[in-house]
Amino acid sequence: MSALSAIVPRCCAVAVVVVIAAAMPTWADADTGRTGSRLTDDAVVSTWRTLRAVDCARCHGKDYQGLAAPSIVEYARTQSREMFVRMVLDGEPSRGMPAYRDNPLIAAHIDDIYRYFLGRADGTIPADPRPAQR
Numbered sequence: 001m002s003a004l005s006a007i008v009p010r011c012c013a014v015a016v017v018v019v020i021a022a023a024m025p026t027w028a029d030a031d032t033g034r035t036g037s038r039l040t041d042d043a044v045v046s047t048w049r050t051l052r053a054v055d056c057a058r059c060h061g062k063d064y065q066g067l068a069a070p071s072i073v074e075y076a077r078t079q080s081r082e083m084f085v086r087m088v089l090d091g092e093p094s095r096g097m098p099a100y101r102d103n104p105l106i107a108a109h110i111d112d113i114y115r116y117f118l119g120r121a122d123g124t125i126p127a128d129p130r131p132a133q134r
């Protein structure tokens with residue numbers, strides 16, 4: 001993606017991604033019904049910032065790979081999108097996982113958040129995605 005965005009002006013990057021995604025059905029993970037559409041670099045960074053602001057790391061660890069609470073990355077890797085969304089929006093309050101349905105930062109961006117953790121799980125999104133200069 002970053003190689004692409006280096007040679008393609010920002011304005012066209014989205015169109016290019018759509019064309020490539022359409023041409024490459026392998027981007028869709030058929031067995032789980034996951035949509036393979038990738039986050040843009042900007043969406044990755046803004047999702048990363050949202051998760052920092054809400055501080056999932058407080059319980060799930062610095063890179064969300066487990067601390068007092070289990071790894072979110074591993075959960076995205078092994079569970080369905082439905083399970084993931086339900087877990088984050090409804091939580092598991094009796095076991096210490098808050099419900100985020102009433103938090104617009106999370107609820108409005110739940111698809112990006114899921115795709116962020118899918119990217120973390122398959123290695124396409126680094127733990128700290130911030131560009132060096134920002």
Ligand code: HEC
Nearest residue numbers: 054055056058059069070072075087088092095096097098
């Ligand atoms: C106050 C601590 C706390 C915070 C903050 C928190 N979680 Fe959790 N989370 C937990 C606990 C504890 C569990 C395990 C619940 C269980 O055992 O069923 C959990 C479970 C999960 C799971 C399922 C993992 C699994 O293996 O069962 C996901 C996904 C998840 N949290 C996502 C998030 C996200 C995304 C955020 C931030 C928006 C967040 N959590 C913030 C405590 C927290």
